Amino acid sequence: MEINIHYEIDTISDIYEDYVYMSKYETKSEEKGTCKYCGTTDLNKFKSKAHLAPEFTGNKDSFCYNECDDCNNTFSAYEYSLKSFGAFKNSHLPIKGKKKFPKYVDGYHGYSLQFKDDNSLMISTKKEGDFLKVSDDKVKIKSLTMPFVPLNVYKCLVKIAFSLMEDKDFNKFKSGISWLMGKKEKTTPLIPHIMLYNPNQKPISKPIALLLKRKIDYNAPEFSFVFIWGFYIFQVFPPFNVLDKNLDFANLKLPIMNEFITKNEEGKFGVSHYDMNHLERIQSLEKITFGLKKDRNIKS
């Protein structure tokens, strides 16, 4: 099947409406105690509280009561990939994990950094390295991220989108469950595993997750999902919706947020999108620059 994607800007609010924000989400009482993914109703498997978005993203108060411990455990591998992908930059922000600010360790360059309660950033190293440069009033730090699996970063985002869906909508995505649950599962989906991504947003310390649903007849997927964590903003189009089978894939429209528009050195506009359908572990070289001012004006 031929698939042609047209990224559209400035149309997203005409085509989609807010389905639910994570901050407003509550598991429906009739869905509690039945696992949305494996179907178990064994109450012994609902002993821990499943975070809707990972706790390390700063989510302290949104939980799913329809996700069993086993499935939650499976998803933690995907969360780990998201963490490895973004932990370096976001360690510069006051985002608490379970108890304290997480320590970020770069084993390759041999240093660690950690945000402290007095609003300072502690950088520790035993050897001199080229990972840190101080010039004038700016500090530049680079890091090689921990290895992550692109498909698992994507699965982590799709799982958060699924968590926000009521059963009546999630039922349309049932064919995606085996893909989601299988750690090595790679498929050719209806909607390509495209992730829109911008690592340079104005940072926030509490994550925002928003599920969008199409409100008009349009040749775009029925759902879209936006997630903002620290410096990062992501948008994906959850695959496997049976209703999306009716779309014209030769002319598929993906309405995206303006945050993903890029401009290169020649002034040409583009869209920062990534095909995440890869299972090999990769690392990426990340850089951050911030000013040495009292108001902690962080720029990257």
Ligand SMILES: [Zn+2]
């Ligand atoms: Zn389960």
